[in-house]
Amino acid sequence: MTTATAPIRLTDRKRAAILEAAVTEFRQAGYEATSMDRVAASAGVSKRTVYNHFPSKEDLFAHILQQLWERSLASPELTYRSDRPLRAQLLELVQQKLQLLHDEAFIDLARVAIAAVIPSPERAQEMFARMGNKEEGLTVWIRAAAADGRLKTTDPMFASMMLQGMVKGFAFWPQITLGQPILTAQQRKQVAETATDMFLAHFSSE
Template sequence: MAVELPTESRLTDRKRAAIVAAAVKEFEACGFDNTSMNRIAETAEVSKRTVYNHFESKDALFLAIIEELLETTESLPDFPHEPDRNLADQLAENARHVVELFTSSSFQGLVRVTLSRFLMSPHLAQQTIGDQKRFRVRLVRWLEQASAAGRLQMEDTEFAAAQFCGLLQAFTFWPQVFGIEPMPAAAEKERIIQSAVEMFLKQYAV
């Protein structure tokens, strides 16, 4: 049975979420350095004191945005290898989850905010994000299982996972993050996914 949080706790959580959302909006529009805590409070429709009750500084607020980005990325569903199911169908199903995340406006907003700061402070990216392998752990696990079952053949599952994600990112992530291309329509997303799956399995399927 779920435990219902007290009304005050739910209100506090909503205010915190509103502050983070306001920070993302303002950082994306004006940049980290040009955004004040006053402006964030106004956008979140809370007092400046409330902002500081949740976050002692703008840097602390930025770290909260990074945490939200990581949590969003790591919320993708797990997908264990199914020995009796077509490999292409399994890989395409996973790719659809990944592409939906990549093309989410909220996720792209988080990425733009963090990327702009990381470009100015590369050491901050290493300290907070660290190794990108954590984002591909589910795919790597699936590749290892499929390889152990004799259905795929590859020397380096980490490398192969990065390749597959790169095929998707090239069309559904980076061009949109930088505003070069619009978000692909549903039919185009599926075409990108099917093409990536076909290319990948042509290289690694036994």
């Protein structure tokens, strides 16, 4: 039994080492300067081993972003409930978003990703398409609340983008473009509550 499972554990350890090394290399050197050779050397594995796990640097980087996103959104997805106050539900959704943006590794890699894709729209589309639409949960919630007559909007996607814009204006873009520190707990609380209240002041029908 031990002999049969050992190769799988070794493969998993190598994959984990590759991902850890890649995160370090991308954060320190940037996207263009990071090569599969550098990742292999940092992970202590052969270049062939890296390629066995990830066919390309683009695939490796996209996997890292996906992993960070999923780890940060580990809490159960919140669904709309007609028996709960709107503010309490929406505040939880906004706080989930802010929790993701509190991850320093995610912010660092998002900065690297944006720098890498700005010169290449094709690369941007490919990279972020692999990540999927991870903000759809908020749009689904808004659509359900509107269908229930508790929100006034005929365009849930637009309403969702407006709310996300308020949040990212404090907790994402200043950190990405200006190198500002991530928000403190008190600042996150202030942004979450203010953005929620401003959104409901316009869209709530209650």
